[in-house]
Amino acid sequence: MLDLADELNQWAEEGRDFAVATVVSVGGSAPRDPGAALAVDGHGTVIGSVSGGCVEGAVYELCVQALQDGHTVLERFGYSDEDAFAVGLTCGGVIDVLVTPVRADxxxxxxxxxxxxxxxxxxxxxxxxxxxxxxxxxxxxxxxxxxxxxxxxxxxxxxxxxxxxxxxxxxxxxxxxxxxxxxxxxxxxxxxxxxxxxxxxxxxxxxxxxxxxxxxxxxxPPPRMIVFGAVDFAAALVRAGRFLGYHVTVCDARPVFATRLRFPEADDIVVDWPHRYLRSTGTDGRTVLCVLTHDAKFDIPLLETALRLPVAFVGAMGSRRTHEDRDRRLREVGLTDAELARLRSPIGLDLGARTPEETALSIAAEIVAARRGGTGVPLTGSGTPIHRDVDGKEAAARTEAAA
Incomplete structure (x- = not known):
């Protein structure tokens, strides 16, 4: 339905009744992803598509029926249907379509x-x-x-x-x-x-x-993960970030390292000084910043900026000795205790990680725990809830600050 938000919002503002068919699940070689929609108003006007043409006629009839009887229905279309070539997906896929009548009153x-x-x-x-x-x-x-x-x-x-x-x-x-x-x-x-x-x-x-x-x-839009430092650990973290659904950017001031060849799975690769790029790019309350440079000439100006932004997570790689030196330098440039408390350093959970992939897993795990209110301790014997209801207050505060 939200696939057609601009057009359907106009219909809603005009007080039209309509029925909307939305693809809710797909299997095999289906032509459209979940969320694809087709809508029909009371005059028979049609917008959108659920299959690229394969089953549009049958879905149209379901929408007309829903407008008449007011009933929501879930219909499956697939190649295995007896009437496959009449209304099924001849490409061999299967789609489930939810047809919902929407009445203004x-x-x-x-x-x-x-x-x-x-x-x-x-x-x-x-x-x-x-x-x-x-x-x-x-x-x-x-x-x-x-x-x-x-x-x-x-x-x-x-x-x-x-x-x-x-x-x-x-x-x-x-x-x-x-x-x-x-x-x-x-x-x-x-x-x-x-x-x-x-x-x-x-x-x-x-x-x-x-x-x-x-x-x-x-x-x-997907949330952003910005990885500063085109190091070996960054390549593994890019893959983990993409797996978690982030739009991942790699930023490094050294053009010889920040290349598409080294980071083929990154959405964006930026050659710029990290603090300068961070000041110029867009961030919000869902953005995750991972600082892997562990070099003071990059880290300090970058973290000075990062820790004053209303982002979801700021973490920095380095040994405990590096962290102590970093903390001292950040205090010297004026960061407060409250601002420094936002820094997760050394970045990652204690998994005993050694390889870049294991380190990326520990970082990803800390990001999830921070975003979902987890403790990072084993569930075995912990007595803590496996799932937590997300409290909207923190998200609201981040959104307000970002605005």
Missing amino acids: APDGKVFAAALSAAARREAVAVARVVRGPAELLGGSLLVHADGSHDGKLGGSDGSYDGGLGGPHTDDGDDLPALDRTALAEARAMLDTGRTGTVEIAEDGSRCPGGVTLFVETRV
Whole structure:
């Protein structure tokens, strides 16, 4: 749906009713990725595509039917269908398409309108929808904003549905039903990395495969990871950053080292003094900065800038002796205790890492722990929760500071 945000926002502002078909999962050689959408309004106007032409006619009819009866449906199209060559994917793939009617005066219509408006303004936004589960929950939706907040008071199993996903209430005093709390945490996590896809949770809100499948659709550029220092460890960290969903930039002042040949998997390679590049490039509350140069002439001016930016993570490589010298130099240039407390140095968790790949894993693990509130200790015997509900307050503070 967010794939068509600009056009659908215009429809919503005009008060049109419409039905939107969204690809929620794919298998094999499918032509479009999850999130691809086709929409039909009450006049039969069509925008978008879910398959590049293979099943558009059948999806159009499903949208027309949804507008008439108001029912959300999940339909699978694939080569194995009996009518494969009539409405199936002759390329051999399989797609699941969620068809949802959007009525301007309905509670879920207001949720969708708010999501489309935010996406059209180029704001980061996520929409979680139930695609499989009990009939009373199918099509339920939840809107999550970039600061971690969500719109409105959500409904529950007592019949007070007003755009939430439903499910039993928790007994900890929180107004949100348990299923909604889990959906909110999952949507926030996917919004952080700009990912779109499905997640399975139980109806009681636990993160175990069970009775409910959510489709979480996001509209946001991927977060940035900037790796300063074109060293061997950086190549492994680039791969880890890409695996975690970051847009990875490598920056180094030495052109002989900062090359595409050495870093083929980096999204961007910049030859510039690190502190100068950091001052000129865009960062936000999701940006991760990894300083691998461990050379004072690069580190000090770079960290002086980095530790005063509202970014998510600042880490620097080096021995404990290097860290002590770095800390002294940073104090000499005027950094405060509060600013220095943001620096994670030596960077990485204690995994006993030796190789560049193991070191990259330790750094990536610390980034995840910092972003998700983890402790970094083994789960065995720890007694700590395996999953944590993300608190939107910290994200909101970072977003406000970045603005």
